[in-house]
Amino acid sequence: MSYNNTYDVIIIGSGLGGLTAGARLARQGRRILMLEQHVVPGGCATTFKRRNFTMEVGLHEMDGLDAQDIKLKIFEELGVFDHLEFIKLPEFYRTLTESGSFDFVMPDGIENAREALMQKFPAEARGIQTYFDTLIGVRSEVIRLQSMPRWKVALALPVFPLLFPMLVRNMKKNLGQFLNAHIGDTELKQILLANLGYYHDDPDSMSMIYYCMAQGGYYSGGGHYIKGGSQMLSDYLADIIRQHGGDIKFNQRVTSIIIEDGRARGVCFERNHGRHKEPSRAQAAVVIANSAVPNIPDMLPDPYRTKLQRSIANRVSSCSLLSIYVGFKSPPQPTGRGQYATFVAPHTIADLDELTANNRAPYSERGFVFVDYSRIDAGLSAAPRSVGAFCCVDYLNDWEGLSAADYRAKKEVVALQFF
Template sequence: PEFYAAYSARGKLVFPHGFDAATKALIDKYPEDEKGIKRFIKLIAGIRKEGMNQPRSALVRKLIYPLMPLLYPNLVEADRHTVGSWLDKYISNENAKVDLVAHLVYWGDDPYTLSMFYYGLPFSGFIENGGHFIKGGSQQLSDHLAAYIEKQGGTVLLGKKAEKIITGNGQVTGVIFRDYFNKALDPVTIYCDNVVANCAIPVVPALLDEPYASSLKEKIVDKTNSCSLLCMYLGFNTDVEKFGVKHYSNVIEGEDVKSLKDVKPNHQGDWSKRRFIFVDYAKVNSQLAPPDKSEGVICTVDYLNDWENLNEADYKAKKEEVAQILLKRLERQFSGIRDSIEYYEVSTSKTIQRYTSNPSGSVYGYAQNKEQTGNKRFRNNFLIPNLYFASAWAFPGGGFEGSITGGFLAALQMNKDKIWSVADDEPFVDQRIVPLLERKPIDENTLELRFEKPAVLQAQKGKYACLNLMSPKVTELDLPYRWLPIASSTKEESIRFHIPRDASSFVKSCDLMDKGDEAIIYGPTG
């Protein structure tokens, strides 16, 4: 589909895929800026082409530095500008500028600090190659990567939290981690040749001994974190195209955005005017909902300071208040859509910080400004030779493309460095994985599953545990786990769960389990 459609009081702009089509659409609407628009398209196309062809060797980059203006003219031009400074220089119509940054939330919150390089690189990729979505959602990618790791003899552990990166003689030698739910359990030490810190860089100093902790703190002390996001997940009982939703990505412009300089204040302003993007996943055959239903997301810039000092009751109340404001605005643009909503849930910057440990809920790591762009971003192993960094906080930057590229580059660097010893043939045994002992119906509405009790689980009746099926037989439109109350007493040698029957794939998989089938049990909590 089209890249995006921007709705505002000044009308609607549909930004198509393809450089020629995009150029025509922009010039048709803003003919007075034809020269600037053509320069814009040429620049962002050049940024991607030149950015992808840069040498990886630091030595080579240093040697060719004097020739950069000749070899990489578009990168040099982009490196000198923020998005705002470039648009102000070459585009005269303020409406055109605002339309060109309609999707700014995908990379930052302020056109006057966002690097033109970071903006242009993925933007041109969308225009040239179109948008792509993993059927079934991004969890499918995570599941595939985890399965590949396990197939190669590795182990993927969830519900664990790293406490320390062990160092000695100038090298990383291992990691100490602890169970996230059972704090009373002893920590576990794993010795290894290399460590990849795929977490937020600001949390790493607390994991390191001196002098590395202080050294890293010094390197990051003046860095600026990116904004966060508020996302509202919507489940519809029908295809929303009938309400006028014609495009995948729909930008609802803020009422008070009259010029490019209004964008950042709008992102920090009242929710009744804050610009947001509504994504209709039915437009890309996402397979996130049954054929007769659909799913969408409202996404907008968010900041932790809007939420962090609220108590639990006030936090929930404010989330509901914001949800109703955004739903009212969505209804205003697409009349009738609100009555089709069966389910909605809001995540804030506080949610992101809680579940990802990213300080201030920063979704793009360090802000993607001129001072923190390109080679100024932290490279793989800048601190300790065998400690690699791969996340939105490191090189090349945030977003799916940046984070995935960072992981790939870290793997290439590890393979090149060859800091490997003979592999340990003894695999790590996760004691939370247990076999099914018995499956039986309690009544027509309830199924009981009885498992061997994990030796590391401090099970208490009424507490909740997460039951994750290892090999679910039915997976359509569902995840293979549920948080369930523990039905067994502490004295029992096994652990029991009562599964309420419904039409979900999880319940169907539970019904099809055989004795000996395995599950992993996380918890308890609550």
């Protein structure tokens, strides 16, 4: 088989995972080919322009960047902090109900958050303490485990429960089980789960370990926004790949992964849009698929296609987010008032099942978050203009099968319900 180009590594997709892998490998001397079906790199970490406004697509805040956070070491290695500014958010979030049953600001930092929650829910002090101890303990143990070489992990297996007690204690638990075991007040549970949509839509099917890693990062290191938008980070990582001899091709769709002698050896790809598809091939010793897992089997020949299809057959597609982007002539909240991220729920829930069910309620009744970029120096618009975004949990099946005209009409109807 002949190839148009030969590389060390081919990366399918240019989300932050692929960009980070590509940038690190490029700095190590590997020649990279990155193929992206969009016209810019970044996946959800992108921005777009509307008139005089820059809209943030999806990376509203990045967790962590504390001493334990693995991102810190990677960003320092890649020189990210020398080229980009990360703005620390003043608080974690505000959460309230439309019915007025509660209105609570989750402060930045573990100690501040714990103190504020215990002051509001003194009868739940023990559960609150257990919640934070578990979040921080699990996160610390996972990070320590990740840093150990495999031979050390193998030697540690007989005493694993002694070395990693928090991890062992929670590894088979879901988030709902944990909260129901340690916290009785449903209002407190709802406050703690205000930003659940960052990760999942159902606490009863969410891994406690995953939750601890993500939520623990926000409490330990805070939330951060990349000044100028997340596209700044994506573009910076893409530039590293190019500066070290790599190629990034946009508007390209990978049609197949080439398998030779049982190993991925290259890809076939073509233009994603346009009359002339211009089919091409590229060869590499390693192929990284930084794309949606359900799409990968269609790129593989049998028997590899069938094998992967079987292994993911019982997997359920995750929820997504509906985002409504808003440009303001002036800040939507008075100076000195309001929070960066405000989570709004219709009312206090009776149990966690009600929280999950609300994610599929009519849009007019569904909980949402409003992100107000005017609360920080986001660098997305010139004062007094500002931008914001409404977001809520949503699902692909709410939008499948619509014609282009019906899709546009539904977008208008849904967007108006949030105003």
